[in-house]
Amino acid sequence: MALFQLSRRDALILALFALVVVTMPVWTAPFGANYPGLMQKFAIYAIFAIGFNILFGLTGYLSFGHAAFLGVGSYTAVWSFKLLTMDALPALLLAVVISGLFALVIGFLSLRRSGIYFSILTLAFAQMSYNLAYSVLTPITNGETSLQLTLQDPRLIDLAFTTRGAGLPTASLFGVTLSGLSGFYFCAVVLLIAFFFAQKVFASPFGMMLRGIKSNQMRMSYTGFNTRPYALTAFVISGMYAGLAGALLAVTDPLAGAERMQWTASGEVVLMTILGGVGTLIGPVMGAWLIKYFENIFSSFNEGILSRFFDFIPAPLHDTVVAIASKFVGEGWQLTLGLLFVLVVVFLPGGIMEGVRRIGALFRRGNPPKAGAMRVQPAE
Amino acid sequence: MDAILAQLLNGLDKGGAYALIALGLTLVFGTLGVVNFAHGALFMLGAFCAVTFRYLITLETVTVDPTQTTAWGTALEVRTPLAQTWFGDWGAVLIDWSVPLSILLAIPVMLVIGIVMERGLIKHFYKRPHAEQILVTFGLAIVLQEIVKAIFGPNPISQAMPTALRGAADVGALIGLAPGALTYPLWRLVYFLFSAGVIAAVFGFLRFTTFGMVVRAGMADRETVGLLGINIDRRFTIMFGLAAVVAGLAGVMYTPLLPPNYHQGMDFLVLSFVVVVVGGMGSLPGAVAAGFLLGILQSFASMNQIKSILPGIDQIIIYLTAVVILLVRPRGLFGRRGMMEN
């Protein structure tokens, strides 16, 4: 069936990617990142970034409001848990549908403009959603206290078959509880499906049209394409990815708060994508992992850990080094993140994937590229 | 009527802050073509210039006076601000007026920060895609705010306004209303007048000086001006410094209204970008007009009468206005065609 076909190269990439994702608990261990909560985030934010890249990387529209769809996905999933069942599949499905509809409306309006005007429109819609979620929409969002499960939730489908348990239930898949490692593997499988679909989009005529829009939208219209529905489709697809990611956040932790929709969260996915490599398949995944790693691991370092880490440095210097290094971890982890952005953009404008390509070229040709060689700039 | 006037006035100071930040953003974008996400951080740095200035002039000498004892029987520590030791009573005045006086510190400091930023980092990004400009300046903004957090701590540091400006002005009496019918905090009035003054100074500078004319010509057509043998780059560097000063001054004077904290730059940045885009990318009058427009609208939307009709409107008014304006006027209020549309 055409639906499941991939080129040999893509199939190989998918197989390798699956291997990397499935063995995550093993290879993250040396970095101290092998606990389920963080690995779940790795998988979830990778989905968010992959979807965002379909809009930004392929189509060239920089949305600054995609966190809104993440939030809508989370709220929908939690409501599905509260009203229907703790099973994860209906929650994911509903979240994808609702966030898709939401994206259809916002995209329809925002895509009437391009460039920074589009970016600001998406930002404005997301900020409105965020602010309303805190105020007027409290009956749906539960405002500042966040939407959460309660002991009185109707859960119509579940309770038709079983009786109410004593404590709060957890999300499940066909009766199997999704928490800890099982939660991670569930997210991992969803990530692989999401990655596969992105591969299909990248390789398809539809993906080529999106690239055409990014490259020269005017030429696309004079070539006979109605570009707006193409861009809108890309917008809705990426909104659905965000909704899916939001729903998975709710599956692993059945709680949905408005801060998930704030512009900082939208900015984060932009950074993940650019850091990893815009328009590449793997790049956004790498960007997401790196940023989530920094956020969770670097912020938990303290002087004690640093002191042990720098044990090899002789005593007089030791305290100074630890004192300086401590500014970059713990509370100061964002300083490291900021520096990282600056360094990557200055030295690796194509993101991590460009670094990988350069190293690859190094091995193939055997001679290093000229130091300080600037990338050829496309004329503007 | 009074209520409407009061809200109009309330919007002016916030509008002034938006306008000043948006003006700097537009200057940088118009001259250098750079989307500067670190501009909010400059506003924040300005605010911390005021904090630093106050810290410096309130440095104290502590002398122990053995002749007097405290209730606990220890020697009394007499704290004398250095400023008072040096300048006598004038020292106390200096401390009282520390916020407006910090402008003297902020101007050179912000100018240097701006020029260093431009020469050290931004200039390498003139020809880069906007996405990369956004990322690098965003990274810079994070670095700046983390440095400020490391030095000044995470909590807001409130700044007192001069005692003489603490009261409220009876604006109503000036226009013939009953005394006390319409009062307005003096400092907000000062802030509005200050921002209007700075805006007028920037426009005057651009319009009436040769330097300004060259810069304006460069904004319109950089290549031609370059061909005339004028070193436009150096002027643009100075413009970046000027934009930093404008943002910094906006930050200094805002400190009594909002105790400075390290992340306030980001909060203002997002709103300022909305302001710039609503005004029309690259249009200086647009930035100013949109700044005041949105400030005033926000103040009206927070009136109880309006909130009872449209619940939550105060939360979204700025964004809602932005959406409506952008959908009706594709390039904002004063935008030029083709600017940042691809």
Add this chain to the structure above:
Amino acid sequence: MTTTERNVVLHVDDVSKNFGGLHALSDIDLEVEEGQTHAIIGPNGAGKSTLLNVIIGRLAPTSGAVVFDGQVLTGKKPHQINQLGVARVFQTPEIFPDLTVLQNVMVPAFARRDGAFRVNVLRSVEREAALRDEAEAILEDVGLADRRLSHAGALSRGDKRRMELAMCLIQHPRLLLLDEPTAGMSRHDTNTTIDLLQKIKARGMTKVIIEHDMHVVFSLADKISVLSGGRIIAEGLPDEVRGNIKVQEAYLGGAHRLEAVH
């Protein structure tokens, strides 16, 4: 209408275009017959490109209408006009600089096959062998076959023009608009392009061509309209136009170029 045999496919009907107070085009009437190559010549600023922009829907005329094959083009969107069978080569090549040469030519092929909008994610581009073969054949025609995997943005200006021509040809348009297709090309490339255009003329494709190079014009045109100051000042067969005094006057500085061809 002098004859009934003529099959007018493009009809520019009393078109005027003002920019503020400037009359870029005044009362332009133009009839292009099926299968013919109709050249529009004239000095710089005569309104040639404006006329082309009005035909293709990039500019709306102040008054008048453009009718193609019984359909009013005025007011239609560019993609709708293209889907009716009108393709255009721009004065500065409009291509997809981030795609490969082959992809540049395949994209228009999809527009022809799948229409203005179709979400097709099932079959990968790789499996579209028929379209790829067709694109490669056309690249062979324009002499870019060996560059088909290059980045289009890295091509020379002349190569970009030829690729843009290929992008139009793969759509088998019924009407092809060419805005100075040989500007900036070497003499050799110009001659190759003339050969190519003569070859597609044999296929019966209608063309409107704007050109400065009289060598190109007289090699290709069946009919010539001369535009000056936004008006058509002369129209006729190439030989009639060549001898027209008014045309010589309109060109003034450019007159030597006309003579050079004699």
